[in-house]
Amino acid sequence: MTVCFEAMVKDVITPVLSTLALLTLWAILALVLHSRYLPAPTEVALAFVSELSSGALLYHGGITFLRVLSAFLLAMTVGTGLGLALGRNAKANRFFDPWLILALNIPALVTIVFCYLWMGINEAAAITAVALNKIPNTAITMREGARALDPGLEDVARVYRLTGWQKFRQVLWPQLEPFMAASVRSGLALIWKIVLIVELIGRSNGVGFQINLFFGQFDLARILVYTLGFMAVVFIIEALAIKPWEKRARAWRGE
Amino acid sequence: MEFSFASKTFGTRKILGPIRLSLPKGTVTALMGPSGSGKTTLLRLMAGLERDDTGTNPITAKIGMMFQEPRLLPWKTVLENVEVAGPENGLLESLGLEGTANLFPRHLSLGMARRVAFARALAFQPDLLLLDEPFASLDDALVERMRAMILALRDTCDIPIVIATHNKDDALALDAQRLALNGSPAELRAAESHCDQHM
Numbered sequence: 001m002t003v004c005f006e007a008m009v010k011d012v013i014t015p016v017l018s019t020l021a022l023l024t025l026w027a028i029l030a031l032v033l034h035s036r037y038l039p040a041p042t043e044v045a046l047a048f049v050s051e052l053s054s055g056a057l058l059y060h061g062g063i064t065f066l067r068v069l070s071a072f073l074l075a076m077t078v079g080t081g082l083g084l085a086l087g088r089n090a091k092a093n094r095f096f097d098p099w100l101i102l103a104l105n106i107p108a109l110v111t112i113v114f115c116y117l118w119m120g121i122n123e124a125a126a127i128t129a130v131a132l133n134k135i136p137n138t139a140i141t142m143r144e145g146a147r148a149l150d151p152g153l154e155d156v157a158r159v160y161r162l163t164g165w166q167k168f169r170q171v172l173w174p175q176l177e178p179f180m181a182a183s184v185r186s187g188l189a190l191i192w193k194i195v196l197i198v199e200l201i202g203r204s205n206g207v208g209f210q211i212n213l214f215f216g217q218f219d220l221a222r223i224l225v226y227t228l229g230f231m232a233v234v235f236i237i238e239a240l241a242i243k244p245w246e247k248r249a250r251a252w253r254g255e
Numbered sequence: 256m257e258f259s260f261a262s263k264t265f266g267t268r269k270i271l272g273p274i275r276l277s278l279p280k281g282t283v284t285a286l287m288g289p290s291g292s293g294k295t296t297l298l299r300l301m302a303g304l305e306r307d308d309t310g311t312n313p314i315t316a317k318i319g320m321m322f323q324e325p326r327l328l329p330w331k332t333v334l335e336n337v338e339v340a341g342p343e344n345g346l347l348e349s350l351g352l353e354g355t356a357n358l359f360p361r362h363l364s365l366g367m368a369r370r371v372a373f374a375r376a377l378a379f380q381p382d383l384l385l386l387d388e389p390f391a392s393l394d395d396a397l398v399e400r401m402r403a404m405i406l407a408l409r410d411t412c413d414i415p416i417v418i419a420t421h422n423k424d425d426a427l428a429l430d431a432q433r434l435a436l437n438g439s440p441a442e443l444r445a446a447e448s449h450c451d452q453h454m
Contacts, residue, residue, distance in 0.1 A: 152322065152324065152326050153326060153328060155304055155322070155326070156322075156326050156328070156339070158303070158304060159302055159303075159304065159318065159319070159320045159379075160339055160340040160375075160379055161317075162339070170328065170331070170339065171328065174328070174330040252329060252330040252331075252359050252361075253329075253361075254359075254361065
């Protein structure tokens, strides 16, 4: 019982108390400052109900979610393939490393502008622009994963004649999984922020578009509704998918 | 079982000269030589993990290898590690590893991990068993136990067994044919008539 209670305090009670403390601090500041630049939590809650009941929040949030998902899958697929190829081939890595460094340091805004100019202001350009911003990060993380693979364990796979799939599933994937989890987590955090910029510049729907709209109307409460709403979605994905996956992947370490 | 390799060079350093050797069934052969003499390289050639300088390695036999380090997959339990190579068939119990099937390698001592690696090599049901320094870092009691297991294996499974060691006592205790790797590049010298070395 004591162990169970301690785990509940660690996993549930502490984060809830922390969130309540932040909300209280926000409410006090809003009350003291009494400024249109800092809407109170209650004002934001009312705006949330309004946007939810009108269907706008779900519509724009859903559009943004689909863009995030598409760009995420594209970036993870290309970035993982590229990273593993570079990590396993020293010559290719030497040749392409400057390209990777260059790509990593191109500002997100520049990539977005160029994609819109080259491909037109459309959905494909928006998703490509977001994916291009994430691919170098994924490639670098997965390249390190490929470099960290233990050649001794690959010898074991060869001696015991594991098939290609068995070798990947039983020997390589468990070593790559922590790198993949890190890449997924940072990817999700980065991609949804870039999607907002893409929407703000060149789309007529989505959370980024709405934030721009309410910026023009100086409606900070609704800006916070859309921002916090999407942050909540990312938080839920993290809590329900990424953390359990990481926990399972690390079980053998006793963590 | 016959092996024939051209020389083996790493970078600019030729480690091994041309080598041919024959390993009769039901015998233990000890590859002797100081550290760095090429014992592990020769075992790796025999296991099909390296190619000789001609780029060929026509190994087709099932070869079980116990590496110098246990090389267990840390995310698999003891039982799963053994079953990577083949069915466990009571091997853990026969190697004194009862009750360890569901443990992860991090829970094992070095001696236990080596025995699991040995069990894995046996689970493969190999045509030839290669053991690279199988007794290194083990205490005397465990060395005796492992030697007894190897002798039992030699007598019951009728397969050739090769161990790489720098310790003459290992060869004597296993009643092994002794082959010595000496020189640079290393040449294989043997007292036994069935093994010869070509330059």
